[in-house]
Amino acid sequence: MNLFDLTGKRALITGGTHGLGMAMAEGLAQAGAELVITGTTPSKMEEALNYYKSKGYKASGYLFDVTNEKAAAENIDLIAKELGDIHILVNNAGIIKRELATTMSVADFRQVIDVDLVGPFIMSQLVVKQMIERQEGKIINICSMMSELGRNSVSAYAAAKGGLKMLTRNLATEWAKHNIQVNGIGPGYFATSQTEPIRVDGHPFNEFIINRTPAARWGNPEDLAGAAVFLASKASDFVNGQIVYVDGGILATIGKPSNEN
Numbered sequence: 647m648n649l650f651d652l653t654g655k656r657a658l659i660t661g662g663t664h665g666l667g668m669a670m671a672e673g674l675a676q677a678g679a680e681l682v683i684t685g686t687t688p689s690k691m692e693e694a695l696n697y698y699k700s701k702g703y704k705a706s707g708y709l710f711d712v713t714n715e716k717a718a719a720e721n722i723d724l725i726a727k728e729l730g731d732i733h734i735l736v737n738n739a740g741i742i743k744r745e746l747a748t749t750m751s752v753a754d755f756r757q758v759i760d761v762d763l764v765g766p767f768i769m770s771q772l773v774v775k776q777m778i779e780r781q782e783g784k785i786i787n788i789c790s791m792m793s794e795l796g797r798n799s800v801s802a803y804a805a806a807k808g809g810l811k812m813l814t815r816n817l818a819t820e821w822a823k824h825n826i827q828v829n830g831i832g833p834g835y836f837a838t839s840q841t842e843p844i845r846v847d848g849h850p851f852n853e854f855i856i857n858r859t860p861a862a863r864w865g866n867p868e869d870l871a872g873a874a875v876f877l878a879s880k881a882s883d884f885v886n887g888q889i890v891y892v893d894g895g896i897l898a899t900i901g902k903p904s905n906e907n
Contacts, residue, residue, distance in 0.1 A: 649881040653678035657878060658725070658732045660684045660712050660769060661739030663694040665838050666788070666867055670736060670831075673871025674878055675703035679734065682725055683707050712739050712765035722772045731776045734878045737766035738788045740806075747801040755802040762806035763813065770817060770828070778824045786877045787814045789830040789889050794897060811889055818887030827886045829877045834893025836865040858901050861894030 657674045661667040662683030671681050681703055685691045691707045698705035706729060710717040725732065740762045743754045766787050777783025790807040792800060811830060818828040835855045837845060844851045845864060856862055873890045876882050891897050 650875055650879045651678055652734070652875070652879060655733040655878070656680045656682060656730060657734035657736065658682040658684070658769075658773065659736040659738055660765070662736070663687065663690040663707070665840065666833060666836060666870055667736070667738040668694060668697075669867030670738065670788075670870050670874040671698070671705075672701070672703070673868070673874050674734065674736075675701070675705070676871070677875045677879065679878070680729075681705040682729065682732065684712065684721070684739065685709060686711055712737075712769055713760045715768050718768050719772055722769075726776065731780065732773050733777075733782070734784045734786070735769060735773045736786045736788065736874065736878075737769055737810075739765055740788065742800060742803045744799045745802075746799050750802065755805075758802035759806050759809070762803065763809045766810060767813060774817075774821060774826065777826050778821070781825050783821075783824075783826040784878050784882075785817065785826065785828040786874065787828070787830040789814070789832040791832055791834055791891065791893055791897060793830075793832055793889060794891075814889065815887040822886050825883075827877070827882055829882065829885060829887065830889040831870065831873050831877065832889050832891040832893065832897075833870060834859065834865050834891070834896050836867055836869070838867060853904070857904055859894040859896050860899055863894065865892065865894060 657679040659667055659671045662671040663685035675681050691709060695705055695707050708721045710721045712718055741758060743758055770785055787810050789811050792804040793807040793811040796804055814828055814830045846852060870892055873892050
C-alpha cells in the first residue's frame with residue numbers, strides 16, 4: 647500500500663477548519679501527511695487545531711482570505727519559511743448564496759465567483775511555483791455536482807464550480823510536464839452540520855435526496871477521504887485533469903419516480 651502513503655508530505659487544505667474540508671484533511675493525516683489548514687475565523691481555527699492534535703496529527707493553521715492575493719502570498723511565504731514546501735494543495739474553501747437569478751445582486755454573484763473560482767486560481771498559482779521547482783506536486787480542486795448540473799437558486803455557485811472544473815483541466819494541461827497532477831473532487835450531498843436540519847424523515851428535500859441517490863443515503867464526510875488520499879498520492883501519478891464525483895451515483899442516473907422500488 648506504499649502507493650497511498652503520504653508520510654513526509656505536507657498538505658495545505660483551504661477551509662480545513664470544518665465540514666468536508668476537515669474530513670478530507672483527516673483522511674490525508676491518517677495516510678501520514680502533515681496538515682496545514684487555512685481559515686478566516688479564529689475560534690473555528692482553534693477548535694479544529696485542537697481536534698487534529700487530539701488525534702495525534704501534526705497540524706498548523708494560518709488565518710487569511712484566499713481571495714486576498716497579497717495576504718495569500720505573504721502566508722504561503724510564511725508557511726515555506728516556518729514549515730517547508732507544500733506538496734499537496736486542496737482548494738476547498740468556498741461559499742454558496744442561494745438566490746434566484748432574477749433577484750440576485752451582482753455583488754453577491756461576484757463574491758461567490760471570487761471565493762469559489764478566483765481563490766483556487768490564486769492559491770494554485772502561488773503554490774505551484776514550489777512544485778515546479780521540485781518537479782512534483784498534487785493540486786485537488788473541490789468541485790461539485792453543480793460543475794455538471796443546474797439547480798434552482800444556485801446560478802453563481804454553479805457558474806463558479808463549472809468554471810473550476812475547466813480551470814482544473816487547463817491547469818493540468820499546463821503543468822503536467824512538471825510532474826504536477828491537477829484533479830478535482832465533486833462531492834454529492836453529504837451529512838454535515840449544515841444539512842442536519844433537513845436530514846429528517848418527512849422533510850421533502852431529505853426524501854428527494856434519498857430517492858435521487860442510487861446509494862439511497864446521504865454521504866458521510868469520511869466517504870471523501872479515500873478520493874482525497876488517492877488524488878494526493880503516487881497512486882494517481884498518471885491521472886490528470888479529472889473530476890472524481892463522490893455522489894453515491896447521482897450523476898449516473900436520470901433518477902426514479904418516488905413510488906418505484
